[in-house]
Amino acid sequence: MARKNIAIAGGGFFGLYLAEQMALKGCHVTVYEKSPQLMSRASYVNQARVHNGYHYPRSILTALRSRLSFPRFVEEFSDCIDDEFSKYYLVAGSLSKVTGEQFRRFCQRIGAECEDAPASVKRLVNPAMIDSVFTTREYAFDAHKLRDIILKRLDAAGVSIVTDAVVEKVRKYGEGLEVFTTISGQQESSYVDHLFNCTYSRINYLLNSSEIELIPLRHEMTEMCLVDVPDEFKKMGLTLMCGPFFSVMPFPSAQLHSFSHVRYTPHYQWSDSATQPYEDAHLKYDHNHRQSAWGHMIRDAQRYVPGLSECQYQRSIWEVKTILPRSDSDDSRPILFRANHGLKGLHCVMGGKIDNIYDALQEIERVIELSE
Ligand SMILES: Cc1cc2nc3c(=O)[nH]c(=O)nc-3n(C[C@H](O)[C@H](O)[C@H](O)COP(=O)(O)OP(=O)(O)OC[C@H]3O[C@@H](n4cnc5c(N)ncnc54)[C@H](O)[C@@H]3O)c2cc1C
Structure with missing residues (x-):
């Protein structure tokens, strides 16, 4: 089977960690991050707590x-x-x-x-x-050290990273997807098998501009x-x-x-x-x-x-x-994972805390076939 082409929107901890894991499975992975720096948004601006259960009675x-x-x-x-x-x-x-x-x-x-x-x-x-x-x-x-660790790993895994790159829109193209980006002010498009939307607070930005139903x-x-x-x-x-x-x-x-x-x-x-x-x-x-x-x-x-x-x-x-709206009542922090949301190959992933990454990875591996 041919090597899968994957685009990841969002260079926070979730996008970067998943990029590495998919590259290790043999996929060709490109991460697009809107900011000039990686892991500068929620993956930096948080309380830096490694949760051990206490917070959720x-x-x-x-x-x-x-x-x-x-x-x-x-x-x-x-x-x-x-x-x-x-x-x-x-x-x-x-x-x-x-x-x-x-x-x-x-x-x-x-x-x-x-x-x-x-x-x-x-x-x-x-x-x-x-x-x-x-x-x-x-x-x-330490969020800066975490970023440095993950960047070294991404380099070793051969992941391509593009900063100052906004994923604007996605649409179906043959059996795959056409992804529209603005990279340093220039509009481009590329063709992929899967697009992972790991943009956290902006998950619905991409859905809205692609005329796909928003996630509450x-x-x-x-x-x-x-x-x-x-x-x-x-x-x-x-x-x-x-x-x-x-x-x-x-x-x-x-x-x-x-x-x-x-x-x-x-x-x-x-x-x-x-x-x-x-x-x-x-x-x-x-x-x-x-x-x-x-x-x-x-x-x-x-x-x-x-x-x-x-x-x-x-x-x-x-x-x-x-x-997620349901977290309001019980303070829970489940992951959001919507495979093939609105389009085959478009997957939305969000974790309410950093260590949710393992639950997200488990779900992705359960539902999506990525290996060569
Ligand atoms: C105030 C606060 C306190 C928290 N406290 C904790 C805590 O103590 N412990 C804990 O485990 N978790 C905590 N969290 C939750 C944790 O920060 C998040 O679960 C985690 O950082 C989410 O990572 P992410 O990669 O999904 O998001 P982000 O790090 O925000 O990454 C998303 C990236 O997507 C980029 N992006 C957006 N739109 C586009 C686009 N169209 N194209 C390309 N790139 C785009 C953004 O620039 C951003 O860099 C807290 C969160 C907040 C806000």
Whole structure:
């Protein structure tokens, strides 16, 4: 059988990882990335948490999938993993959707380490506001190192990468597809067997311009603050579960901590649906009026952990966060995988977290024949 020709729209972690895997199966793969740099969008602007299940007490399936992919990701990308900090999960006394006891039992159910935190850590929290503090095991990843690792692998696998290249449209051409691109301002077209749409917040851009039915997706304009934490928090990550709370985690690529808040990190939201005119997420991002909510985040967080009031705000990073509409109710993070969506050979792939890549790969291998 002839070597398959594959185009991938989107040079984030998902597009790049899948490109390598397909090249290793003998396919001829080209990645098109709109930005001048790879992995500069959601794959960089995120909380850098390697999920280990703790975050999902309301979605046991997501928690269990995270438990499986955590050791795999940590091993495969060990050079980008920061495991040199202690991770504590806190449970609030009120407004929380779980109690401390429920969180402990949930961790037992998914087999995740969860011990009573030492007194030296408990003394950092406001006992009037916090019900329990647990020592857990969760890591962070350095997105720049992750990009460097994956780029070396792509080079070794012989993947072609084109930056400043927008995949504009796709249409059926014989047994395959014709893909229309704008590369450094020049319009081009090419012919492929498969096109993988890995453009995250912009999955529907390509569908809309190709007159293919949009996939229902929900978007949030998010702000993550990067802060310098006081010395006693430097080797620590804290997540207050499970409700309108906050999380402060090492952000290794900037050597700072990221600070996010369930209530203030999303500034506004909108949805893509088949019944409304499409709005381009990147255009919204470019025109977003960026007024930081840092003041609100820290005023709330210091009520629970008073020492955080000494955090020095450095800057904010912004990104459109895209989730499946059903994730709203249970906070789950399943993958989106639509094979042959609207056209034979056009596949849409999106993961709600970095380690979802393994679930995505598994689904692709199950459904699409790519080997020579
Ligand atoms: C605020 C926030 C916090 C998060 N926290 C975490 C976390 O702690 N842990 C975790 O695991 N996950 C987290 N996530 C989720 C994680 O970031 C995403 O699941 C992951 O980065 C998605 O990777 P991707 O490659 O699909 O997207 P991206 O990295 O966004 O890549 C998509 C690429 O497609 C390009 N593109 C768009 N349109 C086109 C086009 N037409 N042609 C060519 N290229 C195009 C874009 O420029 C972009 O580079 C978070 C996300 C956000 C936004």
